[in-house]
Amino acid sequence: MIKDLFVPNAKPRPSVFLTMVACQVLFLLLLWLFYPLQLFPTLREVLASFKDLVTTQGLIQELWASLTTALGALAIATVLALLISYLTALPFFRPIAYAASKMRYLTLTGLTFFMALMVSSGHQVKLSVLVFGATVYLVTGMTSVILTTTQEEMDHARTLGMSEWRSFYEVVVLGKLDEMLEVVRQNFAIIWTMITLVETLYQSEGGIGLLLYKQNRYLHLAGVVAIQLVILATGAVQDYVFEFLRRMFFPYSTLSTAK
């Protein structure tokens, strides 16, 4: 029933829900097509620009280059962030996690200079900036997941005769791995917001961020919108892949969430 769409916590039929989503998308498209102020390029212009970007400017290759860089940075950042977060079990390492988390307030401008001094190639600078930016956000999310561990959970493991390390491994490492994956999924977006900055700093490797920068610089707004939509679609696919991985590897993960 349509009225279910406006009742708190209601469960509308899938067909009703899908129809609603289709209507909302159609409304947005119509708004885009007929909005009198023409703030955005028209749909036709965006599609034409998208075709041009794909055929003459290598949008797909640039997207692939950015995606591989982003995934590489995310993998390194995830390992680093997990390490820093798990080490908070030891009081000695807690200040490191605290400091790492607070570093998300730092702007990357200026930091890149120091990173350029520390590593040898442009690619490594690019990667290290992305890794830094993602790690500080991941550490924040991961430590807050660890902090949700209750006395009851730890006591439960201890009453089974597990040592402190084994209890930590069972309750925090194994028990919250699914939530860590969710933190990674949520923070992957940070890398995409930084990619334009880092790809313009080191332009030799190209990338979709650089392409976006060029389109924006020459006020090719149709190209800007087309690239933003491609990034949006890539992000949506990424989210879907992460959800799929979560369901596959952690089938218990969503069993107790409200449906």
Next chain:
Amino acid sequence: MSDYTYQEPILSLRDISMQFGGEVILRDISLDVLNVVRPGVQQGQVVGFYGRSGIGKSVLCRIIAGLLPPTTGTVQVANPQRPVVPGDVGFVQQRYPLFNHRTLLDNLLVAAGRKHAPAEAKARAEDFLTRFDLAQHRRKYPAMLSGGQRQRAAIAQQLLCSEHLIILDEPFSGLDIAMIDEVKKIIMEVTTLDELNTVVIVSHDLATTTALSDTLWLLGPERDAAGQCVPGATISKQHQYNLAEMGLAWQHGIQARPEFVQLIEHLKDEIRKT
């Protein structure tokens, strides 16, 4: 009344006191749980543990389970007696925690594996699944189990690796009559698994718990000569009730007997006084 004798201690508490930030929570608690032997009966025992909310029952349970070192005093378990360490005493907390990332069988295996070789652990886990009527749920995750199944699983998991002692925190809380009967059955089953098995039931359900128990502990503050409450709750000698000596243990239909009803009224009065 049945014949019975007391033998070696299963659990001993000596001069247990606990303070948090200078505030005395528990004071001078000393008591023993001895192995009760009855001719022709292979059964462990049940201890009922009462006290008002917030009086320190959970703290004492955590001390008994070796999860919290007392400020003073010692807890000894097993035969020969030795200081308790986590894992000696099973502790089924009120919300029946299990490892949510493991299936039911895995939950039992991880517990059995603490004390037994893999093949033996597997056999024991399977045996407990059958005994606790959980065999058909072995591949399910805890979130897929009902409250009763989860409680049985949590008890089975603790039994697989504890030294005969198990504490149940509020096992009857929020259950209907049929479920209470089910839990009572499980508790009796636990005590019949081994002569030394001892179940400590922390509960506010006086009638149900007392009917199952051999011994009762009532935790509360004492009053000095001037009638003032002495800081810190304790289990005084007069608040350690031996139901076997009182002729109120191991009998069916005990709840209908006038002595039992009187005892419940007495316990209620004592709890109100604290």
